[in-house]
Amino acid sequence: MSDNGEHIDETPVEETQVEVSAEGAAPKGQMSIEDALKEVLKRSLVNDGLARGLKEATKALDRRQAHLCVLCESCDEEAYTKLIEALCAEHKINLIKVADAKKLGEMAGLCVLDREGNPRKVVGCSCVVVKDFGEDSEALHVLTEFFQSQ
Secondary structure (H helix, E strand, O other), rough: OOOOOOOOOOOOOOOOOOOOOOOOOOHHHHHHHHHHHHHHHHHOOOOOOOEEOHHHHHHHHHHOOEEEEEEEOOOOOOHHHHHHHHHHHOOEEEEEEOOOHHHHHOOOOOEEEEOOOOHHHHHHHOEEEEOOOOOHHHHHHHHHHHHHOO
C-alpha cells in the first residue's frame, strides 16, 4: 500500500541478464600483454596500489609488498636497472620490461588528460611497482598466464 492509500501490486518481476561486449574488445586468449599491463596498472592506480619511481619502488620491493614490477628498457642508468633486477630476483617478484619511458609514465598515470581524454604533458618513468592489483580482471589473468608460461 502506498502513502496515499492506493494499493500497489508487489508481484516479483523477472530479471533477464544480457551480455554486453564492447566493440574492439579482444577475446580472452587474444589480449596482448601490453594491453593487459595497461589495464592492470590502471586498476591498481585507482586502488592506490602503485609505487612509481626508484625510491618508492625499492621500498616496496625490499619490504616484499610488491606483486609485479615494470622496468623501462631505455633507462640510461645501469646501476638503476641492476638494483631493480636484483631486488626482483632476490624476492622472486615478476618483472616485465617496457621499451619506452614515456609510455610507462602514461600507463602509470604520470600525465595530464585533456578534455577529450588524450594524454598531455607525459612524464617519463623508469620503474613502476604494483603493490595492490585491485579487483580481479581478465587482464590480470592474462598476465598471470604469461608469467606461468615463462
